[in-house]
Amino acid sequence: MIKIVDLKKSFGPKEVLRGVNLTIEEGKTTCILGGSGSGKSTLIKCLIRLEDATSGAIIVDGKDITKIRSEIKLAAIRRHFGYLFQEGALFDSMSVGENVAFGLKYLTDTPLSEYPKIIKEKLALVGLKDVENLNPSELSGGMKKRVSLARVLAVNPKVILYDEPTTGLDPIMSDIISDLIIDLKSKLGVTSVVITHDMHSAFKIADYIAFLYEGEILLYGTPEEFRKTDNPYVKQFVEGSSHGPIQMKLKKD
């Protein structure tokens, strides 16, 4: 279980997270919804300390990870997490196979001779075959995301953080990725945190949904509760309407 307590994060004078309180249940999929610039990415980057929170606490297995200073202890915490980056973040100087095996070298004691087997197995898990020797630049957007997911899965993380897994993909590929996330939960029992603004995918995969608006959690509940809510902000977002209390800023401030 991960407990986020009154988490705040500012970039200079701009307060992105204004006291987030959220509990992420073990073995469940929690979707964090929110518009662009609502602080979703910052929130999950704080979870593995790619960003340092300004104040507040993140309790993982009873320990507050925001207080850890040692780089070695930090690496030990990060090994429980997998992170699927929005654009895949595959290493472009390496082949697909080397990318998938990368974490094995640094996070596990797996002997080198087992790498090819694991690479094949994890790529098969995300529905890819015979791509080991390709370069990331030869892959389509959807394939990149799947290879990136295989790279995450190779090290068997307990928690997987997905940064907009379906953004930029066609509807069919989006659905394939959503199915994969559901599959991984049932097959491997991983805890998933998915940030997204894809309502269709969120309703399909989520056990719980949290709606992040202007740096705070406005509503937390099951997908059913979200469908029935009277909260005008959430309602507008779920329906995807331009009319309502949420006024999108057309200019970045």
Added chain:
Amino acid sequence: MTRMFDQVGGAADMVRSSVFWFTHSRFEFHQAAQQSVTIGVESLGVTALTSLFTGMVLALQAGNTIGNIFGEPIFVGTIVTFSLIRELGPVLTAVVVSGRAGAAVTAQIGTMAVTEQIDALYTLGTNPIRYLVLPRMFGFLLTMPVLTLFSNLFGVVGGYLVAAYALGVPGEVYMTDITTFMDVNDFLHGFIKSFIFAFMVAVVCCYKGISTRGGAEGVGKSTTGAVVTTIVLILVLDYFLTAILTAFGI
């Protein structure tokens, strides 16, 4: 101004972190060897060409000036070799390496930073300082002194060609002029400089890369920033290093 201090602080922090990872993790020998080869091979051709012509022009200028004053071109070998080994060898090599390999390092690390590949390194159990910066630092520290040696050699050969074929100085005289007046300290002077330049180029180029933000435009800015900063620092450092080393009798 604040930004400059921020950057100096950031770079210092990177050096501290490099020392930490150097002493607390297995060194990436494979990466370091690969980087040394890349940096060395990338820079060797340009280094050779620039030093050859620098040696040639030094000989031509020295020969003509001394010829006008004394009636004949004497001590051409001494002037060419002194200037090269103590000053121009290390400085020119550092400038060439920074423009060639340094820019490439910043662009590569910078691209990794803006495409979240650096963040991905953290999540996959390795630290970017350990995986990217340390091997490149090693590469610069190993190759720069070696390239400086080559640069000196090519410069002396360039000077020889001009002295022998354009100024009519006999080859043996050119060589005696060198051996009579040079000693080990002159080599040490240039060697220490090239080492310090190598460290500085590595730190600036890696730091500019790691701190890159803002997409393709950011990568461009960091890369030019890295080259301009290193070239200015090379020339400024060169003066102070000369002053300090000379004070120590080197």
